[in-house]
Amino acid sequence: MANLGYMQVTRRCNQKCRFCSNPEREADMPLKKGLAYIDDLKEKRFLCVLFTGGEPTLSENLPRFLAHCRETDFMSKLCTNGQKLADPDYLKSLIDNGLTHVCVSLHSHLPEVQAALTQNPDSAANIFKALDNLSRHPDVTLDILTTINKYNSGHLSETTKFLLGRFPSFSHVTWNNLDPRMNRTAENPDTIPRLSDFHLELALAMDLLAANGKPFQVERVPLCYMAEHASRSTETRRIVKREERLTYFLDERGCLRWKDWEHDKADCCAICSLNEICAGLYQMNAYYFSNELFPVFVRKEPIIDKIINE
Numbered sequence: 001m002a003n004l005g006y007m008q009v010t011r012r013c014n015q016k017c018r019f020c021s022n023p024e025r026e027a028d029m030p031l032k033k034g035l036a037y038i039d040d041l042k043e044k045r046f047l048c049v050l051f052t053g054g055e056p057t058l059s060e061n062l063p064r065f066l067a068h069c070r071e072t073d074f075m076s077k078l079c080t081n082g083q084k085l086a087d088p089d090y091l092k093s094l095i096d097n098g099l100t101h102v103c104v105s106l107h108s109h110l111p112e113v114q115a116a117l118t119q120n121p122d123s124a125a126n127i128f129k130a131l132d133n134l135s136r137h138p139d140v141t142l143d144i145l146t147t148i149n150k151y152n153s154g155h156l157s158e159t160t161k162f163l164l165g166r167f168p169s170f171s172h173v174t175w176n177n178l179d180p181r182m183n184r185t186a187e188n189p190d191t192i193p194r195l196s197d198f199h200l201e202l203a204l205a206m207d208l209l210a211a212n213g214k215p216f217q218v219e220r221v222p223l224c225y226m227a228e229h230a231s232r233s234t235e236t237r238r239i240v241k242r243e244e245r246l247t248y249f250l251d252e253r254g255c256l257r258w259k260d261w262e263h264d265k266a267d268c269c270a271i272c273s274l275n276e277i278c279a280g281l282y283q284m285n286a287y288y289f290s291n292e293l294f295p296v297f298v299r300k301e302p303i304i305d306k307i308i309n310e
Helices: 031-043 062-071 088-096 111-118 123-135 156-166 183-187 195-211 227-232 234-241 267-271 301-309
Strands: 004-008 048-052 075-080 101-105 141-148 172-177 216-219 245-248 255-258
Touching (some): 004 031, 031 062, 062 075, 111 123, 216 227, 227 234
Parallel strands (some): 048 075, 101 141
16 A cells, blocks of 8 residues: 655645645644654654645745655655746755655646646746756656646647656656636636546547656546546555545644545446446536446456556
8 A cells, every 4th residue: 555645834825726726825834743743644654745735845844844754764755836946956955855756736838828727927937947957856756747627638648748758757647637626716617627628638648658658647537538547547546455645734624534535426337347446526516527427348357456566
């Protein structure tokens, strides 16, 4: 199992993404409490802690949190929008304090789309500088996170080609289908895609990564929309491995622990051969619709074996 712990380092942010699930607010993780949370995750035998936000690089305590993980031999990962990593000196300061793994959010290789989604005209330029800077530190593992939404759904494969061509040292890609019930998305429902909007583009993007030996995962996408790469579904992997996730939030949610990864199922799911290992459709008939689902008929055993043996 690979149980993961998440810790919001700050809720402040230097972007204003139109689909943000944790909009900015004046809240920061106190140093003492954050160190205690890191120790708690290690005690519970979680694989690592992921530092999130808001934008975690805005926290003055981030270097100390990274250093504590290094001192206690506990794996850590920074989840960032990459804006501050455009400064090579700042990036070097984090590496000096123990940064070894970073996940940068890039929603489109098209600067105008990235700018519109983040409401930051310099977002793409800063990310490209950050990725260039990271390429000079081969000991730092680089992952890419993309939130699938209405405005990038038609060019997911082109963004993948761009990354493979310009920044080939990246290690992994995660696509998260947009969480429509969270905060700012309610103000911007135009960002919510239909499953059919990205079906072909996601398939092309996954095929590109697979052909280039790059691992990837996909979250909140039912297996009928990714049957050929079903083993790369985040929820399916957690269902098969019986994984859990723990998150320390900087709001009224406090500390939450997830062990159940299933969403809702449609009538057609009952005859689908992958029903047992598919999480189903997130926010079914609220934002995503059951009439877009369909059964597939492929053997689940090879998918389960692949996940277990990786």
